[in-house]
Amino acid sequence: MSLLSQLSESLTGSEIVRLGNEIADRIRQGEKIYNYTIGDFDPKIFPIPGRLEELVIDAYKQHYTNYPPGDGLLELRQAVAAFIAKREGIQYAANEILVASGGRPLIYSVFKTIVDEGDKVIYAVPSWNNNHYTHMNHGRHCVVEALPENDFMPTANDIRPHIEDATLICLCTPQNPTGTTLNKQTLEEICDMVLEENSRRSADAKKLYIMFDQMYWVLTYGNTVHYNPVALRPEIKPYTIFVDGISKAFAATGVRVGWALGPTKVIAKMKALLSHIGAWAPMAEQKATAQFMSEEQAIDTYLSGFKAALEERLVKIYNGFKALKDKGYPVDAVAPQAAIYLTIRIDLKGRSPNGRFLETQNDVTSYLLDEAKLALVPFYAFGADRQSPWYRLSVGTCSLGEIDEMFKKLESALQKAH
DSSP states (O other): OOOOOHHHHHOOOOHHHHHHHHHHHHHHTTOOOEEOOOSSOOTTTSOOOHHHHHHHHHHHHTTOOSOOOTTOOHHHHHHHHHHHHHHHOOOOOGGGEEEESSHHHHHHHHHHHHOOTTOEEEEEESOSSHHHHHHHTTOEEEEEEOOGGGTTOOOHHHHGGGOTTEEEEEEESSOTTTOOOOOHHHHHHHHHHHHHHHHHSOTTSOOOEEEEEOTTTTOBOTTOOOOOHHHHOGGGGGGEEEEEESTTTTTOTTTOOEEEEOOHHHHHHHHHHHHHHTOOOOHHHHHHHHHHHTOHHHHHHHHHHHHHHHHHHHHHHHHHHHHHHHTTOSEEEOOOOBTTEEEEEEOOTTOOGGGOOOOSHHHHHHHIIIIIOEEOEEGGGGTSOTTOOEEEEEOTTOOGGGHHHHHHHHHHHHHHTO
16 A cells, blocks of 8 residues: 555554543453443433533524534524633633634644744643654644652653743643642642743744643542633733633533634634634534523532542542552552542563563553453553553442452462562
8 A cells, every 4th residue: 555644654642542442342352351341421320411401402403403503593692701700710711712613623733823843832740642643743742741749740840851842741630541630739839930931032933832621621620629820920911822622511511512712813713723624613503502501509419429420439439549558559649639530550561470571561450451350541542651660540430339459460460460
């Protein structure tokens, strides 16, 4: 076969998708697996809000099935503006908001709008897909290794040595895969650093932008507070593009309604790009979401139960790992802060349970799947070192009733490797 484009020939597949396909095959063959790999929701456990479902059905019955406007329905953009003004304290006009079919086309268009070939893109690992978006846009990777002591979030000091000729900084909080958040001081320091760098650059030079992915921002637990750059430093607004939507906030990943907030020029260029791609959210879903976003009581009622159910699972599994650690097993976990993820550590490398030598972290991952029937996503799937003993555990498809059973199998597997 003849070669295709350099980009297509050099793309690497998603490790998460590969692992997911393997697990799905085993489940289809009748194997019982505790599948905590999926960054999604089981609709039987976590359905979308009933009111949103009613509104979507009603919108289709009213035949809202034609093309939507290129930047999204005005009523939806106005509803988004009102929602974030009330709940985040930031002001955006309708022409500073762009609607698309979830976060992915928005992130892609942010890169296409800002990043030229060879431009430096700063992102921390572990993180979701920044490596792939940088590659697809022929950017120059500047990878920052985030550390456990900082909850796997980048610090201003991590970023500062690389900022001088950078074009884009990718931040995600609450973060996929870690379920951790940027604290107020760190985000303020990063904003101040970007403002200082942009003031240093000449008027005709390309500026440094922040892509701020806050798709999980309503899903915070305990005393965790979500901070955003524009609320902390209003002067950063011309250099910040938010990525947001209903996908994770309302367990609506398949409904495909997301939005970006940003400077009018950037948003206009992103709209132009998306007009050629056609990655619009469907008209009926936009109509429904516009109405739902204005119904505060329905939103608050849903989020109260939804967040409590997610937090209950995260805390129960976190406590289970801490109990195993207290028994002397080589495991650990970071206390849950946000999103649907728990960061856990399972360090069995170098051990030989039942004569099976676990030489690499990939061997450990396979052993956990085979012996404990526990499926997790290793941090190396998110750009971290391939021998990192840390994993993402997602509770989006987790039923409460299976957690105790899962821990019994896990402890048995750990005991064999002890």
